[in-house]
Amino acid sequence: MLQYRDWYGTPYWSERTVDDQEYRIAYIIIHDTEGSRDAALAWWSNPNNPTQSSAHDLIDASGVIYHCVPYEKAAHHAGGGAWPGIPGGSAGGTSIINLVSIGIELEYPAAPASPPWPQAQIDAAVAHVRRLVQVYGIPRANVLRHVDVDPKNRSDPRNLPWDDFLNRVYRGMNDAATQAVRNAAWNAGGIPYNPEAAFPRYAREHDLGNPETPEFDFIVGGQQYRGQGFSKGIVYARVGDWENIREVSW
Ligand SMILES: [Zn+2]
Known part of the structure; x- marks a missing residue:
């Protein structure tokens, strides 16, 4: 403690x-x-x-x-x-x-x-x-x-x-074994896991819980966006602008 x-x-x-x-x-x-x-x-x-x-x-x-x-x-x-x-x-x-x-x-x-x-x-x-x-x-x-x-x-x-x-x-944080466990768990949930993707990293850092959806694309005001739902919120960003991830509630 x-x-x-x-x-x-x-x-x-x-x-x-x-x-x-x-x-x-x-x-x-x-x-x-x-x-x-x-x-x-x-x-x-x-x-x-x-x-x-x-x-x-x-x-x-x-x-x-x-x-x-x-x-x-x-x-x-x-x-x-x-x-x-x-x-x-x-x-x-x-x-x-x-x-x-x-x-x-x-x-x-x-x-x-x-x-x-x-x-x-x-x-x-x-x-x-x-x-x-x-x-x-x-x-x-x-x-x-x-x-x-x-x-x-x-x-x-x-x-x-x-x-x-x-x-x-950094013990156990991002080593090969940890990545293998995450990969297997996401796949077991039917959701492809990309360790380099911005959304899962953001979700981990902001304690958003587990993934509820695969990544999905949508368009707002003519702009292409991508999002993904996690148990405590939906994260999204303009495609290519992965530094500016935003978050909305379900
Ligand atoms: Zn010093």
């Missing part, structure tokens, strides 16, 4: 929409605090913090998750750095990296201290990140460490067994 606490004490965040451009959440970046939980929270709420830093969540050593900045806002957790697929530079007063990511800090002491990570903290972090990647449809390749995007200036999260961490986050 994850323990969440709301702590909205930081004034340091930005809007994700800048000059009519909406930056969508596509990455998660993991950090460590290099100091205590309380020192991090004090720093993020300090009016004299020159870097205006913050993060969406801080997971303390006991595994309690402090939710600090709403995900629809951009927290200020990664100022510099670069990554293939993320434009450099900044917009609206913060880095593009911040505009397209969720930043999660893990409480960990400052270098050179390098104790083993507490199991309760890692378990909470795995479960929390697993939930976020499902909600936002974030692939494994887009869950990064601060050191990955800014290796010149950062080394966090230090000492974290990274491959093990990612393996646990």
Whole structure:
């Protein structure tokens, strides 16, 4: 059972929409605090913090998750750095990296201290990140460490067994066995399953339940649409515009 606490004490965040451009959440970046939980929270709420830093969540050593900045806002957790697929530079007063990511800090002491990570903290972090990647449809390749995007200036999260961490986050989620089970179950229901299709992915991410119909085509105002019914709603999109899926009730 994850323990969440709301702590909205930081004034340091930005809007994700800048000059009519909406930056969508596509990455998660993991950090460590290099100091205590309380020192991090004090720093993020300090009016004299020159870097205006913050993060969406801080997971303390006991595994309690402090939710600090709403995900629809951009927290200020990664100022510099670069990554293939993320434009450099900044917009609206913060880095593009911040505009397209969720930043999660893990409480960990400052270098050179390098104790083993507490199991309760890692378990909470795995479960929390697993939930976020499902909600936002974030692939494994887009869950990064601060050191990955800014290796010149950062080394966090230090000492974290990274491959093990990612393996646990994505365990059983989209491997071949999982796909085979889904494929067999859909076919048993008489509905062809396409693992690359946008509708089943959307339905999973939005908890719409099981498929009730195959995909079907229809026309509105001369435009070609495609839809599919799931137990908790009907999803549809203009053919070819699979990024803009919409949802109506039955
Ligand atoms: Zn960091």
